[in-house]
């Protein structure tokens with residue numbers, strides 16, 4: 001089974017504003033609402049690819065109810081813990097001359113709620129995949145994902161972590177199966193600017209030295225790099241296409257990687273599916289469908 005955990009789900013409010021200006025009233029030319037948050041996006045894309053998963057995490061308030069309902073409509077199995085203080089986030093994605101994101105803080109999660117999550121995680125069995133993805137409300141310790149990995153360390157799980165800074169760095173000692181920073185996040189960790197794929201490989205290997213098993217680094221329109229625990233190295237340019245909505249492209253890549261790994265059985269398959277699923281989401285308004293992913297893979301065989 002695949003489980004995703006989203007500590008901080010969101011409603012993604014994506015607005016287009018032509019000629020956006022600060023300090024005045026702007027009007028939208030288009031607006032869309034999607035359920036979001038990294039683990040939730042992974043679950044939704046897995047569903048599109050035909051792979052079942054259970055989305056775990058925390059919901060609060062009317063926004064939490066709306067996210068739960070939207071997921072139900074999409075047929076995603078979810079088992080969220082409802083918390084009482086605060087609201088699930090509304091994350092604003094402003095598409096104007098440039099793209100700007102404003103991501104909220106999220107509700108208060110009490111220690112009793114964390115105990116409930118551990119209760120659900122105790123049902124995981126050897127061979128399961130667990131995705132810990134996204135930020136956590138800022139009232140929570142940066143050791144949160146590490147604590148979960150420590151709690152589960154006696155089970156043989158493939159744990160995927162998509163997080164930034166200390167939340168990510170703290171888990172490395174517990175040998176996550178996969179981490180997926182983007183090139184900017186990877187550079188930030190080492191206080192450097194990453195310029196090209198050679199740099200990406202260098203710093204991805206440093207993440208392996210710190211404990212990560214496989215490191216997938218996404219580079220938006222510049223493609224991706226994967227270094228694996230068995231010493232393989234994969235590089236790919238991104239498929240070419242018209243960028244429509246990049247929100248969720250990284251999460252789609254994680255879903256594609258898991259799907260490719262579980263169904264193809266090799267890191268080469270995982271990488272190919274990861275890149276094409278990320279790009280298929282970037283090229284469409286909504287998250288990638290299986291048809292879009294397959295079409296992109298067929299058209300881009302030379303990239304891999």
Ligand SMILES: Nc1ncnc2c1ncn2[C@@H]1O[C@H](COP(=O)(O)OP(=O)(O)O)[C@@H](O)[C@H]1O
Nearest residue numbers: 182218219220221223238249250275278279282
């Ligand atoms: N403009 C784009 N053109 C083609 N592919 C893209 C584009 N943006 C994202 N992708 C695909 O999605 C993957 C993840 O995107 P990225 O923006 O790096 O993730 P994140 O949202 O986590 O920063 C990329 O590696 C690439 O395969």
Ligand SMILES: O=P(O)(O)OC[C@H]1O[C@](O)(COP(=O)(O)O)[C@@H](O)[C@@H]1O
Nearest residue numbers: 036037038091134135248249250251
């Ligand atoms: O938990 P964080 O880091 O604030 O990110 C949450 C946001 O990231 C997303 O999951 C999209 O992530 P990606 O574009 O990196 O795939 C949105 O749905 C959500 O608003």
